[in-house]
Ligand SMILES: Cc1cc2nc3c(=O)[nH]c(=O)nc-3n(C[C@H](O)[C@H](O)[C@H](O)COP(=O)(O)O)c2cc1C
Ligand code: SF4
C-alpha cells in the first residue's frame with residue numbers, strides 16, 4: 078500500500094473498499110476477543126478454513142475474525158452475515174454442520190442458538206438477542222463487524238474520516254469547542270469534561286506537549302478498555318491524533334497494562350498500518366501535521382492507573398501518585414503540559430466529529446452525555462460487556478439486558494464503579510445511571526464495573542473483599558490511606574469473625590471521614606465507599622454480626638455452622654465420604670451428624686447432599 | 695515570567711496579601727500561624743505524605759460562592775483571589791487527630807509523635823499496635839535528602855501499602871551510601887541509627903559501614919572517608935584538604951603564617 082498523501086485519496090480508497098464489499102456474500106465472523114479465544118475460537122477459525130477449502134467454497138464464503146462482541150460468557154460466538162444468524166458456544170465439531178446446513182441449505186441449527194434463560198425462548202438473529210436489543214452500541218458496535226488487524230475494514234466504515242475532516246476543515250479551537258459542546262466526560266473514572274481538559278492543555282505554556290492514553294485498566298473484572306483495544310484499535314488512535322492536533326502535540330503514548338498481550342499486539346499492528354497508510358507519523362494525509370504514538374507497558378500496580386503515578390511510571394520512576402496541582406495539563410510527562418484520557422474517552426472522539434456535537438449530546442442525561450460501556454458481572458444471567466446510553470435505569474440494565482438473577486434468587490444490591498465504588502440497594506433499582514446520580518447514592522461511575530449481588534451475599538463480607546483489594550493496592554505514600562484503610566480492613570475482618578465491638582461502626586465512620594478528606598489521591602479518597610455504603614444501606618447486617626454474632630446471609634465462616642436435618646437425612650453417606658475433615662459420622666441409612674469441632678465450614682457436604690438435608694445456621 | 699499583583703486572601707480570619715504561588719505553609723510561617731508538619735523540610739522538595747498539615751480552604755467559584763476543600767498546606771500554592779484558609783476549623787482538628795492517632799498506633803514509642811498527638815489531646819490509640827519497635831512513619835525525607843541534596847539515591851521506598859519500607863537495594867549494604875548521615879539528620883522520628891565504632895561509621899538501617907578518616911596530626915576522626923572523597927570530587931578541592939582535622943588545620947595555618955611572616 079502506498080501512503081495516502083491527501084484527504085481526497087482517502088475518500089477514493091474508502092469508496093473502492095465499499096464497492097469491493099459484496100453485501101450479499103456470506104461472511105462468517107468469529108470473535109477472537111480474549112474471552113472467546115479462551116473458549117477456543119482460534120480452533121473454530123482453523124476448522125472453518127479447512128472445511129471451506131475442502132468444499133472449495135472460498136469464492137462464496139468469507140471468514141472474518143473480529144474483536145470482542147461483549148457476550149463472552151456465550152463464547153465462542155459466530156455470526157453469519159448478512160442474515161445475522163447468531164450461534165453461541167460453537168465447537169470445532171459444529172463447523173461442518175454450519176457449512177452444510179446453514180450456509181448451503183439456509184437451515185438454522187437449533188442446538189447452537191441462544192436460549193433466553195428467563196423465558197426459555199430460542200433466538201435466531203443477533204439483533205434479537207435481548208442482551209443486545211436494549212443496548213446502544215455506538216462505540217462498541219463495530220467490534221463485531223471489523224477485523225481489527227485490517228485497517229481497511231476500519232476505513233471502510235468511515236474510519237479516519239473524522240481525522241481528515243478536522244485537520245482539513247477545523248481549527249484546533251473549533252475542535253475543542255465541538256468536544257466541549259458534545260458534553261463528553263472522561264470515562265476513566267473522574268468524569269472530567271474532556272473539552273475543558275484539552276483546552277487547558279492547549280493553553281498551557283511549555284513545549285513539547287504530550288498526549289497520553291490511559292489503558293492501565295486495573296479494576297478487577299473490568300475489561301471494556303481491553304475489548305476496545307483488541308477489537309477496534311484504530312478508533313482509539315484516530316481519537317488521539319485528533320486530540321493531538323487540537324492540543325498541539327506531536328508525541329503520544331499509550332500506557333497498556335502488562336496483562337494485555339493481545340491488546341498490545343493489535344495496537345502494534347494498528348500503529349504500523351496507520352503509519353504505512355500515512356495516517357500517523359510525519360505529514361499526516363499530506364496536511365503538514367506530525368504525530369507519533371509509542372506503546373508503554375505498565376508495571377501492573379493498580380495505582381499506576383492514577384494519572385500522576387502513570388506519568389512517573391512512563392518516566393521510569395516509581396509509580397506513586399503526587400499532589401495536584403500542578404495538574405498534568407500544566408506539568409505532566411517530563412514536566413511538560415500533558416493531556417491524559419482514558420481509552421474509551423478517546424474512542425468517543427471520532428464519533429463526535431463524524432456525527433456532530435448536536436447529535437451526540439442528545440444521547441444521555443443533562444450532565445452525562447453519550448453512552449457508557451459497563452462490565453456486567455456477578456449474580457446475573459447474562460454477564461458480559463454492555464454499552465448503554467447514560468441514564469438507563471439499573472432495572473433495565475439488570476433485568477432487560479442482564480436477564481435478571483439466576484436461580485430465582487432475590488436481587489440484593491449492585492456494586493458499581495470498581496473496587497472503591499459503593500453498593501446500591503434495591504430501593505434505588507430505578508436509579509438512572511449517570512455520573513451524578515451514582516455519586517448521590519454513595520457510589521460512582523468509576524471505569525464502569527457493575528457487580529450484581531443476590532440475597533446470598535453478605536454485605537460485610539463484600540466490604541471486606543473490596544477493602545482487602547484496596548489495602549493491598551494502596552501505594553503506601555500517604556498516612557490516611559496506608560494506615561487508615563489497613564485499620565478499616567482490620568476492623569471489618571474482626572466483625573466478620575465475630576470479634577466486632579459496639580464502637581466499631583462509629584469508628585469506621587470516623588476513619589472514613591479522615592481518609593476521604595485527606596488522602597493524597599482518589600484511591601484513598603474513594604476507598605471507604607464500599608464500607609460507608611454498606612453501613613448506610615445494610616446497617617442491620619453489621620449489627621447482626623456485632624451484637625448477635627450472626628451472619629444473616631450465611632457467608633461468614635466464623636459465624637455459621639452446618640447442621641444435618643434429621644427429617645430429611647436418608648443416611649446415604651454421601652456427605653460422610655466427601656468431608657475432608659472426617660467431621661461427619663453416622664451409620665448407613667441412619668441420620669448422620671456433624672462434629673462441629675472438626676468442621677472447617679467448607680460447605681462441600683451441603684453441595685453434595687441430594688436431599689437438601691444440610692442447612693446453614 | 696511576569697510578576698503578578700499580590701492576591702488578597704484570608705487566613706484564620708486575618709486578611710492579608712500574598713504573592714501568587716506562595717504555599718499556605720510559607721504564608722502561615724510568615725504570619726506566625728502554627729501548622730504541624732512531619733514530612734516537610736524547607737530545603738527539600740515537597741512530598742505531601744503525612745497529611746498532618748491539612749487545612750480547610752474555601753475556593754471562590756467563578757459563578758459566585760465558595761467550594762470547600764481540604765488541602766495540605768505544605769504544597770498548596772495560593773492562586774485565587776479571595777481564598778479563605780482555615781487552619782484550625784473543627785474539620786481540620788478532627789482529621790489531624792485521626793491521623794495522629796493512626797501514627798501513634800504505628801509508632802507508639804516515638805517521642806515526636808507522642809508530643810504532637812498530646813497537643814491534640816490524643817494520648818492513646820484505639821488501634822492495635824502491630825510492631826511496638828516501629829519508628830519509621832515513611833515520610834520520605836531521608837530518601838529525598840539522599841537523592842536531591844546529596845545526589846546519591848542510596849535508599850528508596852519499596853513495597854506497597856502497609857508493607858512499604860525504606861531500604862537500600864535488596865536490603866544489602868549499599869554501594870552508593872557514603873554514610874554522610876543526612877538521612878538521620880532530617881528524620882523527624884529518630885528512626886535512623888548511626889553508630890561509630892572500630893574506626894567505622896555505621897548506619898544500621900542501611901547495613902552500611904564506612905571507614906573513618908583520621909587527622910594525620912592528632913589522630914582525631916575527621917569524618918567518613920567516603921564523604922570526604924565525595925566532597926573533594928564534587929567541589930574539586932586540593933587532594934590533602936581533609937588530611938587534618940579542622941583544629942590541626944587551623945594550627946598549621948597559623949604556624950605557617952608566623953614562620954613565613956606574611
Ligand atoms: C487508583 C486509581 C486508578 C486509576 N486507574 C485508571 C485506569 O486504569 N484507567 C483510566 O483510564 N483511568 C484511571 N484512573 C483515572 C486517571 O487518574 C485519570 O483520571 C484518567 O485517566 C483521565 O482520563 P479521562 O478524563 O478520559 O477519564 C485511576 C485513578 C485512580 C485514583
Ligand atoms: S491515597 Fe493511597 S494510593 Fe493514593 S497516594 Fe495515598 S497511599 Fe498512595
Ligand code: FES
Pocket residue numbers: 730731732733734741742743744745746747748766767768769
Ligand atoms: S507536611 Fe504536608 S503532608 Fe506532610
